[in-house]
Amino acid sequence: MSQSDKFDPTARTYAAQQAYLAIEQQPYDKAEQQLLEQVRRYVQTHSHQNDLRDLAGAIRELMGDAYQVGCGSCHIWIKRSPERLAVVADRLTTAYRDWFEPRVPGGPRRSIRTEQGLPVAGVLITTSTPTR
Template sequence: MLKSTPFATSSAPTWAAQEAYLAIEQKPRDEAEKRLLEQARAYVQAHAHQADLRDLALALRELMGAGYLVGGGGSHVWMKRAQGAGDQAVPERLAIVADRLTTAFRDWFESKLPTGPRRSSRPEQSHVCQV
């Protein structure tokens, strides 16, 4: 009779290293929320090198508390304000934890990156490229 073997072997897939950062996409509504988001940013900075950013979600959920929703996507963690009694739900993200090596989310107070047509940086492509 054959014995079953666990799947954890040296040939198990590994994830590329990710460098976590927190982008606060909405202005904090008060000083308490600002301090909470600063604590979240400090936590993410202290744990920046991750195999999977979603591993930060549980600690951030505990840090943010019951007034916030924290969840994960494919390779990021999002934070939203929870709907309170009488408050309207805020569908927009409050903040996002993403990989600095592959994304460019910005804080609410930073200027937006330019969009629209731009000239190619490659001399062989002198026509306008769409972004």
């Protein structure tokens, strides 16, 4: 590595990120709920980030020593042993949900254009043309 590579004056930039907090487990008590609301307000205030992992230090301070706060490649997780309590992620690339939000239905879905649909196990394929 050359000397000029070590001291590259151009700043490394990341794609813009829009941070949000998803609380994945129901809070144990009122105190935990208040801590999570503080974190949510903090994240909402600082939602536009170049690298949302920069928020980890402040979140660690807000949550205190009873919680484990760490970073993944592009998210922050908050754990109360052994399960993940909440995650701070980028709204533009992820879709985590709060614990009280309904789940999105999973599994294969039929196409509204049956003539172009892929076969689904257990469903008969018909050759009828749709009416308009």
